[in-house]
Amino acid sequence: MVAVLPLDLKAATVRRRGRHIIGPVTLQVKAGPPTIVLGPNGAGKTTLLQLFHGLVRASSGQVSWAVDMPQADLAQAYVFQTPTLMRRSVQDNIAYPLIVRGVARRAARRQASEAAQSVGLGAHLEAPAHVLSGGERQKLSIARAMITEPQVLFLDEPTTNLDGRSVREIEEMLMAAVARGTKVVMATHDLGQARRLAGDVIFIYNKGIHEHGPASGFLDAPVTPEAAAFLNGDILE
Amino acid sequence: MNDLWEGVAAAFWLVVMLDADLMEITARSLQVTLTAVVIAAALGLPMGAWLAINRFRFRRLTIAVLNALMGLPPVVVGLVVYIMLSRSGPLGVLNLLFTPTAMVIAQVIIVTPLIASIAHQALRDLWADYHDLLISLNTTKGQRIRALIWDARRSLLTATLAGFGRAIGEVGAIMIVGGNIDHLTRVLTTAISLETSQGNFALALGLGFVLIGLAIAANLAIHTLSRTERAGRW
Ligand SMILES: Nc1ncnc2c1ncn2[C@@H]1O[C@H](COP(=O)(O)OP(=O)(O)O)[C@@H](O)[C@H]1O
Ligand SMILES: [Mg+2]
Numbered sequence: 001m002v003a004v005l006p007l008d009l010k011a012a013t014v015r016r017r018g019r020h021i022i023g024p025v026t027l028q029v030k031a032g033p034p035t036i037v038l039g040p041n042g043a044g045k046t047t048l049l050q051l052f053h054g055l056v057r058a059s060s061g062q063v064s065w066a067v068d069m070p071q072a073d074l075a076q077a078y079v080f081q082t083p084t085l086m087r088r089s090v091q092d093n094i095a096y097p098l099i100v101r102g103v104a105r106r107a108a109r110r111q112a113s114e115a116a117q118s119v120g121l122g123a124h125l126e127a128p129a130h131v132l133s134g135g136e137r138q139k140l141s142i143a144r145a146m147i148t149e150p151q152v153l154f155l156d157e158p159t160t161n162l163d164g165r166s167v168r169e170i171e172e173m174l175m176a177a178v179a180r181g182t183k184v185v186m187a188t189h190d191l192g193q194a195r196r197l198a199g200d201v202i203f204i205y206n207k208g209i210h211e212h213g214p215a216s217g218f219l220d221a222p223v224t225p226e227a228a229a230f231l232n233g234d235i236l237e
Numbered sequence: 238m239n240d241l242w243e244g245v246a247a248a249f250w251l252v253v254m255l256d257a258d259l260m261e262i263t264a265r266s267l268q269v270t271l272t273a274v275v276i277a278a279a280l281g282l283p284m285g286a287w288l289a290i291n292r293f294r295f296r297r298l299t300i301a302v303l304n305a306l307m308g309l310p311p312v313v314v315g316l317v318v319y320i321m322l323s324r325s326g327p328l329g330v331l332n333l334l335f336t337p338t339a340m341v342i343a344q345v346i347i348v349t350p351l352i353a354s355i356a357h358q359a360l361r362d363l364w365a366d367y368h369d370l371l372i373s374l375n376t377t378k379g380q381r382i383r384a385l386i387w388d389a390r391r392s393l394l395t396a397t398l399a400g401f402g403r404a405i406g407e408v409g410a411i412m413i414v415g416g417n418i419d420h421l422t423r424v425l426t427t428a429i430s431l432e433t434s435q436g437n438f439a440l441a442l443g444l445g446f447v448l449i450g451l452a453i454a455a456n457l458a459i460h461t462l463s464r465t466e467r468a469g470r471w
Contacts, residue, residue: 055373073375084370087363087388096384100374 004065004075004151005031005183007052012061014047021047022207024061029152033199034174034184036215038191040236043204045187046081049154052185053078074101077145081156083137085129090121093129094144101148115143119173135166142173146182153177155186159193171196191231195219203227205236240438247439252446259440263447266424269337269411270404273344274352277404278397281349285356285396286382289364300357306350311343315410318343322414335416340424343410348400355396360385395459402455406448425451 006028013023022044029035029052037045050056051063053076065072077097086093095112099105116122119139124132129140138158145153155174159167167190174184174197188194194201198215203222211218211227222228230236251259288300320326322334322342333339363385371381386393408426415422417431425448432441 053373055369078373080369080373084366086367086370086384097374100376100380 001151002067002071003031004067004072005029006066007152008062008064009051009058010062010064012051012058012063014044014051014056015059016047016056020207022051022204023058025051025209026061027202027209027212029183029185031183034178034186034197035200035202036194036198037185037187037202037204038189038194038230039204039210040230041189044207045204046156048202048204049078049156049185049187053154074148075151077148077150077153079138079141079145079153079155079158081158081160083141085132085137085140088129089126090116090129090132090140091125093140094147097144097148112143112147115147116140119143120169135162135169138162138166138170139173142170146173146177150182152183152185155184157187157189159188159190167193191219203230205230244438244442248441248443248446251440251443256443259443259447261420262423262425262428262444265337265422266405266426266448267451269340269424270344270401273341273348273404274397274401276341277345277348277352277400278393280345281352281400282356282386282393282396283382284349284353285358286360286385288353288357289360289385290378290381300354303350303354303357307354309347309350310409311347311407312409312413314346315343315413318346318410318414334414335418335422337415337422339414340411340422343414344404344407347407347410348404351403352396352400355399356389356393359389359392359396363389391462395462398455398459398462402452402459405451405455 009025009027011024011026013025014021025048037048039045047056051058054063054073055078067075086096088096091109091112093112094115095105095108098108098111103111113122113125116125119142121132121136121139121143124136129137132140142155142158145155153174159170162170171193174186178184178197184197186197194215198219200213201211201215201218202209203211203218205226211222211224213223218227219231222231226236288296288303318339319334321328322331322339323329324334333342364381367381367385367388371384376384406426408430411422411424412427412430415424415427417423417427423431425444429441429444429448432438432444
């Protein structure tokens with residue numbers, strides 16, 4: 001397997017409907033422990049993740065992977081903040097990315113069934129996806145994203161509004177993926193979660209990357225007063 | 238009044254005894270309409286899906302035209318198909334006028350916009366849900382259309398049944414292009430029209446009962462489907 005990382009942004013800027021949303025951003029996402037994206041609401045966490053994944057385009061600047069695009073596309077997966085459930089059974093939801101890639105239905109469903117068992121959805125294989133609880137839906141999304149064994153997994157606040165047990169189970173799923181060598185890039189507003197998972201932290205503030213560095217340094221001794229205020233729980237405008 | 242009741246009684250017996258004429262006409266009605274609806278669905282469903290997921294320059298206009306076509310007066314469709322298929326018309330060499338095929342063509346033209354339009358509405362909403370996910374998964378256009386059609390299959394079946402309901406009860410167009418020829422192009426609606434004008438109320442009513450039965454069956458099916466849809470079973 002060819003390594004798709006590092007992901008390189010050079011002065012990448014996003015505008016939407018003429019509005020400057022974020023950038024210019026210059027940074028590198030490297031293989032290794034999770035990269036956590038922090039920042040106040042509306043700072044641009046989602047936009048940055050979607051820029052990484054290619055769901056939004058840079059209006060100027062560059063986003064490039066270590067390999068060419070079709071190959072890079074196949075090596076990543078994205079978990080949306082609100083799980084998008086297809087109107088199918090749990091098993092067929094999880095199998096879908098494989099089917100898109102041409103895996104035979106029977107083999108895809110078998111793999112999906114194993115994946116569902118391993119995240120505790122084994123009892124719901126045939127259930128329509130939308131009868132699942134919030135935590136189960138998010139587990140389904142993550143299992144679906146991981147079914148293609150991506151090298152890079154983007155997650156947008158996957159545990160927001162979930163109860164403690166679901167949060168723990170999802171973090172366990174992510175740790176297991178990290179242990180298998182998956183690069184996790186995740187936005188969160190849960191500082192405890194950042195502390196538990198992060199290798200490095202990207203802090204977005206004022207339409208740009210305000211700080212980017214190793215988690216231990218950032219979380220315990222942020223350089224900028226804004227990051228300090230954010231970690232302190234102060235309201236940042 | 239007596240006439241009417243005798244007619245009803247006679248009609249009842251025609252239906253119960255599976256009268257040969259009645260059966261033949263019913264079978265032809267079903268054959269023409271089902272053929273037309275299958276073709277219209279094969280055209281209209283992908284058309285609706287395509288409109289739902291593509292952004293192009295004349296999209297709004299296309300949708301407006303589609304909705305307008307839904308309201309086409311069948312008589313006018315019949316007239317146009319008649320002109321096209323008549324001996325001196327552009328498709329005259331095919332010799333299709335006054336055949337069941339001509340009736341199928343007219344019904345396809347009447348029903349396709351209806352199916353496409355209902356399909357478009359159902360799929361547009363589903364596409365709004367699926368958009369980001371399907372883009373993220375690098376799906377091809379064909380895969381997107383297939384996923385939408387499969388996951389919206391209940392609404393689409395409803396759209397198709399609505400097309401059936403419209404086609405089975407239609408008389409204006411198929412009368413013109415089919416000609417209501419006995420044992421060849423006579424169907425329920427054209428036969429009712431003829432028998433009524435000749436005063437054969439019994440047969441006309443018998444045919445009417447069958448027609449109403451078919452229409453009710455289609456509507457019951459739509460009702461049941463949309464109920465299960467709302468209940469979230471699929
Ligand atoms: N499609 C869009 N069109 C215009 N503005 C948008 C769009 N999506 C997001 N924004 C704006 O971009 C900014 C950043 O949003 P987002 O990336 O969602 O922030 P976060 O995820 O950190 O809460 C917000 O001000 C939001 O209003
Ligand atoms: Mg967000």
